[in-house]
Amino acid sequence: MNETVLIGLIPHLKSLHIATLVIWCGGLFALPLLLARHDPAVGQADYARIRQVSHYSYIYAITPAGLITIGVGTALIFLREVYVPWLFAKLVFVAVLVTFHGWVGHMIVQVAETKGKYMPPDPALPLILLMVPILVILVLVLAKPDLGEIPLPDWLTQPMDRQLPFAAPKP
Numbered sequence: 242m243n244e245t246v247l248i249g250l251i252p253h254l255k256s257l258h259i260a261t262l263v264i265w266c267g268g269l270f271a272l273p274l275l276l277a278r279h280d281p282a283v284g285q286a287d288y289a290r291i292r293q294v295s296h297y298s299y300i301y302a303i304t305p306a307g308l309i310t311i312g313v314g315t316a317l318i319f320l321r322e323v324y325v326p327w328l329f330a331k332l333v334f335v336a337v338l339v340t341f342h343g344w345v346g347h348m349i350v351q352v353a354e355t356k357g358k359y360m361p362p363d364p365a366l367p368l369i370l371l372m373v374p375i376l377v378i379l380v381l382v383l384a385k386p387d388l389g390e391i392p393l394p395d396w397l398t399q400p401m402d403r404q405l406p407f408a409a410p411k412p
């Protein structure tokens with residue numbers, strides 16, 4: 242593919258990135274609220290329905306949306322050539338978001354498979370925790386602050402005048 246075509250893809254990929262991250266993050270907000278309603282007191286039929294909705298939405302919508310967000314975001318790094326500190330800081334908070342995603346999945350499994358009664362946490366705690374990475378990511382990506390140089394050890398930035406431990410491939 243030539244360069245003009247790749248550059249032309251950027252707005253479409255960005256739109257896809259934003260559409261899927263809205264589904265991903267929206268789902269991560271909705272699931273703790275849904276899990277808090279996993280109470281046998283709501284009645285067998287409603288309980289089964291709530292369990293199915295949380296299970297299937299996690300597997301078939303929210304997790305795929307997260308994977309597409311990450312995949313498309315990775316493509317955008319190379320297309321936009323943003324090898325800059327705010328992007329690396331953003332990736333740290335994306336890792337926090339992925340960890341949260343895993344925790345929600347763990348809660349869904351606990352609700353489905355724990356013998357007896359498993360009560361998920363009050364949704365206020367997960368929702369407040371979730372706001373932190375999302376707000377930081379949005380500030381980083383929209384303000385694109387100049388975070389200066391990332392401090393790196395000398396051996397990563399200067400030639401060490403040593404031979405490679407293996408033969409370099411010929412160009």
Ligand code: HEM
Pocket residue numbers: 255258259262266310311312313314315317318319321323332335338375378379382383
């Ligand atoms: C591994 C995951 C991710 C990667 C690699 C990634 C990477 C990127 C890149 C390279 C851009 C283009 C930046 C530019 O054009 O200057 C971008 C745009 C954007 N990303 Fe992500 N992103 C990821 C996840 C997220 C998440 C989780 C959110 C929100 C919670 C998010 C929000 C945005 C927004 C709002 C934009 C548009 C910014 C603009 O065009 O000014 N991204 N992303």
